[in-house]
Amino acid sequence: MSFDGKIYKISRALDALPNRLAARAVLFSKNRFRQENWVDTSVEPWKKRNSIPGESKKRARRGILRDTGRLMRSIRKIYVSRQMIIIGTDVPYAQVHNEGFKGTVNVPSFKRKRPDRSNKKGDITVKAHTKQLDITKRQFMGESQALLNRLEKMVLKDITNAIK
Numbered sequence: 001m002s003f004d005g006k007i008y009k010i011s012r013a014l015d016a017l018p019n020r021l022a023a024r025a026v027l028f029s030k031n032r033f034r035q036e037n038w039v040d041t042s043v044e045p046w047k048k049r050n051s052i053p054g055e056s057k058k059r060a061r062r063g064i065l066r067d068t069g070r071l072m073r074s075i076r077k078i079y080v081s082r083q084m085i086i087i088g089t090d091v092p093y094a095q096v097h098n099e100g101f102k103g104t105v106n107v108p109s110f111k112r113k114r115p116d117r118s119n120k121k122g123d124i125t126v127k128a129h130t131k132q133l134d135i136t137k138r139q140f141m142g143e144s145q146a147l148l149n150r151l152e153k154m155v156l157k158d159i160t161n162a163i164k
Contacts, residue, residue, distance in 0.1 A: 006163065013162035014082070020158070021151050022077040022085045028147045029087065032140035033072040036064050039146040046138040065097055065138055075141065087141070100137030104130050 001009075038044045046064050065071060074089040107130065111123040 010159070010162045013158050017155060017158055018080045018082055018085055019077075021154065022080045022087060024151060024154060025085065025087050025147060026075055026077060028144070028150070029075045029141045030072055033063065033066060038139040038144070040144045041146070044139075047136045065140075071097065072140075089141075094141075096135055098137070098139050098141055101133055101135040103133065105133055107131055 032038060036046045049064050071089065071091050071094055074091045075087060078088045079086040107128060109126060109128040111125050114120055114122065114124055
């Protein structure tokens with residue numbers, strides 16, 4: 001292969017690399033939901049779910065942070081360039097679960113439907129109130145040495161293959 005051919009091959013590999021790295025980072029974050037842990041320099045398993053009285057057996061067996069799957073499905077590439085890769089989510093509760101939260105929340109007044117088992121008709125108005133929350137940190141996104149190591153190996157492999 002000519003020198004120009006090798007330069008062209010290396011240039012193509014470098015152009016494709018950011019998107020490949022971003023896809024790998026998205027997959028890494030989605031795998032946190034499947035494996036129910038965070039991996040950095042060591043593996044940190046997520047705290048198990050608390051059981052809810054009266055909860056169905058099917059719901060009790062579901063994975064941690066996987067009620068509907070919306071949060072996991074929302075993780076995607078936000079911005080990709082040669083200099084920067086950003087992955088993220090637009091789900092409003094993502095940060096709370098990723099970082100944990102302990103504190104007071106103001107809940108505005110709202111209406112909700114009565115339970116089907118109720119003999120009464122009409123909506124129920126819930127008055128504005130405050131609520132104490134303690135949401136456990138279950139990290140699925142962020143800086144991870146394990147991810148950086150995988151991405152580094154990927155870069156080295158792609159460039160080595162392009163040079164051959």
